[in-house]
């Protein structure tokens with residue numbers, strides 16, 4: 442039977458870039474069955490809630506989803522839909538690879554870094570959120586567990602082995618956040634001993650930011666806690682031409698959700714300006730997860746050629762074209 446995939450088009454630029462990715466998948470002959478589901482502002486309008494049960498059920502059934510960015514209203518007691526999805530399906534590993542394409546406005550060439558972000562704990566665990574009655578004080582808890590730290594660090598080393606990568610850098614702030622980041626670093630050091638074939642280094646997060654900007658070629662695999670991974674992966678996207686180039690996979694034991702790293706980009710929504718590469722590369726990650734390497738490689742090559750030629754690229758890449766022209770150029774290549 443055909444592979445069924447839950448598709449969430451999402452908010453803002455989501456529908457445009459998801460449709461672009463679906464056209465690309467069809468063009469390389471991927472014969473999936475899609476179940477479309479709502480989440481985000483669209484769902485709030487259509488169903489009165491940000492994350493309807495029907496959507497959760499469809500993700501549970503298919504165990505695999507491709508999703509566009511979702512707008513989480515700020516404040517107003519809404520918990521982030523993305524954080525909820527990651528926790529609900531225990532999608533503990535967030536893989537955020539960045540690679541250079543020639544022909545972008547990026548500052549560097551030959552960047553090939555993957556951030557492996559812990560996706561369920563840390564500052565995003567959602568525990569202990571208190572705001573005092575008069576609004577003058579606020580606090581929240583960060584929680585790290587040995588199990589959570591170990592599985593993400595092991596994931597990073599296994600990924601390094603599988604993909605022929607040479608080095609894993611654990612990024613932390615154990616000098617200040619002694620208990621939480623301290624536990625993460627301690628566990629990471631223990632795991633590192635089990636992988637003598639991979640070079641292991643550690644770096645404090647603020648220095649890591651500076652090093653990424655000054656000398657990014659020293660990095661290969663980065664493994665880190667939730668908040669640091671969120672921030673560092675946007676920084677990494679900036680090394681290769683921006684958020685339009687950055688995909689992310691949320692992976693658990695038996696469920697995975699593929700998406701772009703960026704948000705719904707309200708500033709360019711509905712203007713045919715979004716670069717769909719982010720979510721097309723997320724679809725590539727999905728194909729790799731499904732062991733469809735041939736199709737994945739075809740899409741990557743076509744992206745590379747279209748971006749390098751630069752004839753019909755989007756504004757963020759230095760071109761003058763829209764989402765639809767860029768997609769058309771890709772479809773012609775394929």
Ligand code: NAI
Pocket residue numbers: 454458509510511512513514523684685686700701702703704705706707708709714715716717718719757
């Ligand atoms: P954003 O990532 O949506 O946009 C940041 C900047 O990058 C904007 O200038 C935008 O135009 C640009 N950009 C993003 N994607 C692009 C693309 N594909 N092509 C060209 N330019 C692109 O971040 P922002 O504005 O802080 O957040 C907007 C909304 O998105 C918020 O409601 C936030 O909660 C949500 N969000 C959702 C995420 C998700 O669903 N995974 C992740 C991050 C934010």
Ligand code: MG
Pocket residue numbers: 671672675702
């Ligand atoms: Mg983010």
